[in-house]
Amino acid sequence: MSTSIRFKARTRALVRRWSGAPLTWLIVGGFVLMAATAIGTALTVDRFRRSAIESGRASLESTVRLLARHFDREFADFSVLQKSIIVELESHDIDSPDTFRSEMATLAMHEVLRAKASGWSDIAGANVFDSNGVLINSSKRWPVADIKISDRGYFNRLKNDPASQEEVEVVPGRFGSGQAIVFARRISGPRGEFLGVVSRAITPDLLEEFFASIGLSGESSIAMHHQNGQLLARVPHVEAMIGQNFHRGSAEQMAVFDRTFVTTQLASPVDGKDRLVASQMLTDEPLVVVATRTLDATLVTWRTQTKFFVTVAVVSICLLVLTLYLIFRQMTRRLSIEKQRLDTAMNTMTQGLLMFDQDERLIVCNRRYIEMYGLSADVVKPGAYFRDVIKHRHDTGSFSGDVDSYCDGILGTVGRLQSSVVETRDGRLIEIRNQPSASGGWLATHEDVTERVRADERIAHMAHYDALTDLPNRVLMRGHLERRVAELAEGKPFAILYIDVDEFKGVNDSLGHEIGDELLRQVANRLRSCVGPHDLVARLGGDEFAVIKADTGDRAELMVLADQILKTLRASVYCKGQEISIDASIGIAIAPEHGDNLEELLKCADLAMYAAKSDGRRTFRFFAAEYDAKVRQRRQLGFDLRQALANSEFEVHYQPLVDLAANVVTGCEALLRWHHPERGMVSPAEFIPLAEETGLIGEIGEWVLKQACTEAANWPGQIRVAVNVSPVQFRSKTLALNVAAALNESGLAPGRLELEVTETVLIRDDEEALTILQQLRELGVRIALDDFGTGYSSLSYLHRFPFDKIKIDRSFISDIGEPEDSSPIVQAVVHMAAARHMATTAEGVETEAQREILRRLGCSQMQGYLFSPAIPASRLKRLLSAQQASAA
Ligand code: C2E
Ligand code: MG
Ligand code: MG
Numbered sequence: 001m002s003t004s005i006r007f008k009a010r011t012r013a014l015v016r017r018w019s020g021a022p023l024t025w026l027i028v029g030g031f032v033l034m035a036a037t038a039i040g041t042a043l044t045v046d047r048f049r050r051s052a053i054e055s056g057r058a059s060l061e062s063t064v065r066l067l068a069r070h071f072d073r074e075f076a077d078f079s080v081l082q083k084s085i086i087v088e089l090e091s092h093d094i095d096s097p098d099t100f101r102s103e104m105a106t107l108a109m110h111e112v113l114r115a116k117a118s119g120w121s122d123i124a125g126a127n128v129f130d131s132n133g134v135l136i137n138s139s140k141r142w143p144v145a146d147i148k149i150s151d152r153g154y155f156n157r158l159k160n161d162p163a164s165q166e167e168v169e170v171v172p173g174r175f176g177s178g179q180a181i182v183f184a185r186r187i188s189g190p191r192g193e194f195l196g197v198v199s200r201a202i203t204p205d206l207l208e209e210f211f212a213s214i215g216l217s218g219e220s221s222i223a224m225h226h227q228n229g230q231l232l233a234r235v236p237h238v239e240a241m242i243g244q245n246f247h248r249g250s251a252e253q254m255a256v257f258d259r260t261f262v263t264t265q266l267a268s269p270v271d272g273k274d275r276l277v278a279s280q281m282l283t284d285e286p287l288v289v290v291a292t293r294t295l296d297a298t299l300v301t302w303r304t305q306t307k308f309f310v311t312v313a314v315v316s317i318c319l320l321v322l323t324l325y326l327i328f329r330q331m332t333r334r335l336s337i338e339k340q341r342l343d344t345a346m347n348t349m350t351q352g353l354l355m356f357d358q359d360e361r362l363i364v365c366n367r368r369y370i371e372m373y374g375l376s377a378d379v380v381k382p383g384a385y386f387r388d389v390i391k392h393r394h395d396t397g398s399f400s401g402d403v404d405s406y407c408d409g410i411l412g413t414v415g416r417l418q419s420s421v422v423e424t425r426d427g428r429l430i431e432i433r434n435q436p437s438a439s440g441g442w443l444a445t446h447e448d449v450t451e452r453v454r455a456d457e458r459i460a461h462m463a464h465y466d467a468l469t470d471l472p473n474r475v476l477m478r479g480h481l482e483r484r485v486a487e488l489a490e491g492k493p494f495a496i497l498y499i500d501v502d503e504f505k506g507v508n509d510s511l512g513h514e515i516g517d518e519l520l521r522q523v524a525n526r527l528r529s530c531v532g533p534h535d536l537v538a539r540l541g542g543d544e545f546a547v548i549k550a551d552t553g554d555r556a557e558l559m560v561l562a563d564q565i566l567k568t569l570r571a572s573v574y575c576k577g578q579e580i581s582i583d584a585s586i587g588i589a590i591a592p593e594h595g596d597n598l599e600e601l602l603k604c605a606d607l608a609m610y611a612a613k614s615d616g617r618r619t620f621r622f623f624a625a626e627y628d629a630k631v632r633q634r635r636q637l638g639f640d641l642r643q644a645l646a647n648s649e650f651e652v653h654y655q656p657l658v659d660l661a662a663n664v665v666t667g668c669e670a671l672l673r674w675h676h677p678e679r680g681m682v683s684p685a686e687f688i689p690l691a692e693e694t695g696l697i698g699e700i701g702e703w704v705l706k707q708a709c710t711e712a713a714n715w716p717g718q719i720r721v722a723v724n725v726s727p728v729q730f731r732s733k734t735l736a737l738n739v740a741a742a743l744n745e746s747g748l749a750p751g752r753l754e755l756e757v758t759e760t761v762l763i764r765d766d767e768e769a770l771t772i773l774q775q776l777r778e779l780g781v782r783i784a785l786d787d788f789g790t791g792y793s794s795l796s797y798l799h800r801f802p803f804d805k806i807k808i809d810r811s812f813i814s815d816i817g818e819p820e821d822s823s824p825i826v827q828a829v830v831h832m833a834a835a836r837h838m839a840t841t842a843e844g845v846e847t848e849a850q851r852e853i854l855r856r857l858g859c860s861q862m863q864g865y866l867f868s869p870a871i872p873a874s875r876l877k878r879l880l881s882a883q884q885a886s887a888a
Helices: 003-017 022-090 097-104 107-116 153-160 204-213 251-258 300-348 367-373 386-396 403-411 450-464 474-490 504-511 513-530 555-570 598-614 625-644 684-694 697-713 727-731 735-746 760-764 766-779 794-800 823-835 848-857 873-887
Strands: 126-130 135-138 166-172 179-188 194-202 220-226 231-235 261-267 274-281 287-294 352-356 362-365 418-423 429-436 442-448 494-501 536-541 544-550 573-575 578-580 584-591 620-622 650-659 664-676 680-682 720-724 753-757 782-788 805-808 839-842
Touching (some): 022 179, 022 261, 022 274, 022 300, 097 126, 097 194, 107 135, 153 179, 153 194, 179 204, 251 274, 352 367, 386 403, 450 474, 474 544, 474 598, 494 513, 494 598, 504 578, 513 536, 513 578, 555 620, 584 598, 598 620, 625 664, 650 720, 664 697, 664 873, 684 697, 697 720, 697 735, 760 766, 805 823
Parallel strands (some): 584 620, 753 782
Antiparallel strands (some): 126 135, 126 194, 166 179, 179 194, 220 231, 418 429, 494 584, 536 544, 650 664
């Protein structure tokens, strides 16, 4: 394909594609401009041509008018003269040709003639001929030459036709060489009889000389004709033409001699050239003045102008074409780059794209669409009808509906934005969006939204369901509750059961999260098994669950449900080979009995659950108004606790630790006491957890530590002081520093300070805790493991950190001495401690029997009301002094 054909094809394609776009307007505008330039130039040239011809004509016209006037005057003078000669001749009483001849052929008459014609420029002057045409007198010569004119036409016409008074004719001259224009007048007798002729003759040269003096340009001519068409004289002179008759040929040519005044254009009979012609007849003579100019000469200036105009126009058009070409090339380049980009963009799109025109024909289709439905590019291509595309999809299996009704549906809504998601046979979800286009068609995008929709569904599910148990979460539960609350108006009661798995934290921390998670899943399944289809089980987070029991406010019914839940949960759970027994605390709020608004009901259920917990767990409680008061009280206590340190409301009491073998006090445990200004003595079991919750324990613990060290520094001998350290203090990381400071300030020997920690310290963050314990050990202080046996895996801690002492929890001591008591456990602990060189302290020894058994079991120390409860420092001092005294 040649470049130009390719270019044309490309141009056509682009113009088609971008029709209505600037490119079309550019091309149309360019052509209009070129046409306008060409037409304008042609019109101007034509107008200039006409005006050149017009002015040529006008100039010829004025020339002939001037000449006619000139000759009219000149010939008028001449005829006056001629007439006066005739009058002169006729006045001689001549009545016959003979007398005329005799009268005329005299010298005297010659003199008269000579005088009259003295100013004439004629060749032969005035001549008189008798009735036979013989020259009888002349103004020029006397005697006259022998000349006869009886053969001349003009003579015979004057002689024979009385009506003919004057004749003009060109004849071969008889007075000299060349032609002569003869003007002849008849001389009549008194009765009109022909006497003779008086004539004069001018040579054409004379006229031509005059014409030449006007100074016409080369291509012009001036001629004098006889009215009958005979050429008398002409400039430029053409000898052969003089005397020729031109009264012939075209109508225009004839008109020159037939009409008084003519301007016309005709092919010259002289030289065949096209000429502008102006002619004017003389008033008194049968003569016509004719001026001509060749069209060529007339149009010389016009031609120069035309050349100039045409050149300018051609140059303008060329420049225009060049400009258009450059713009066009620039635009086609840009368009083709844009098209390339568009193609690239379209074909890398993740969406299938189709564009239809208003006739439902495909304009654009990208590769993705073809691939998406496995179609044939030979069918789905620009120009294909929408219906055919859908039919092809139907035939190839990616469309299963009715082609016609689908197409009618789409075509009926072309003007509106439309979006729908359809599912393909292979289960993919395709979002189809039809968007109206400006041209009356529409743009369709097909996007595979399977992943997105599934992800959305997953996200929506995740937003409303707990990932671990797949139970509805708090958000979904709230939505559910909102609907239930709204239904209260219809008289439909319901209940919220808040379920907290007791001591789940311990399981999780001690057995690991995997088992903890599995436990929660099993709890979820068990809860599901306890409720009906209209009830909802939700996980609120951690070990907290909720059951929304629909359509009941009946306590008896709810009690049955709560019992059933507790029973179901209590059944042993097997998680990854571990048998775990769990229990729960349940709080129940009934709507509308306990409230008719969501927040209120949730709070009630929560309070009831805490009440169940504080009432020893493993049970359920219905909400009661006093729970609310308890919470408020607790909050108040929190505020008061903040003030307690500043108001010196704290006091440290000391409970002696007695050596079982020697029965002497070897140490004392510092136990904090709070004298509340209104409530009196508040138990540490109540305010220590509060202080831990609020973070005040750090400050309080530091105070107790200092107080105890200072106090112990004054005690006698080797009596140690034991100080309780909360796990929260452990986490503050300044514990070792505080201990060192307290020892330093009090001057107490580090070996006399014993720190009591519970296993929770180790559960949280083993490595960190072990590091801190190590630091404390390096200070020289002793570490005791408090409340041993209450946790889950106390034994495992004994392997990990070499405690100095184990304090066996009161719960193992209280039943000692009874049948099936805990003494084997105590025994085991004592053995294990002994093996590791650890001391053992039995907590809460209240009876002599207990003491006895413990002593036998090999326990090294006891603490309990049997010997002494915790007492103020002053009393302890007295006790220690007494002991010292008795020892001494
Ligand atoms: P704990 O460390 O196990 O302290 C022993 C608790 O048992 C004390 O209760 C004590 O008065 C009580 N007790 C001692 N002998 C007997 C007995 O024979 N029978 C009965 N039933 N109880 C006996 P208390 O003083 O009410 O302290 C409770 C807990 O509060 C302590 O348990 C300790 O964990 C904590 N605590 C007390 N003072 C402090 C303190 O200054 N700092 C920290 N972090 N915790 C403290
Ligand atoms: Mg203790
Ligand atoms: Mg204890």
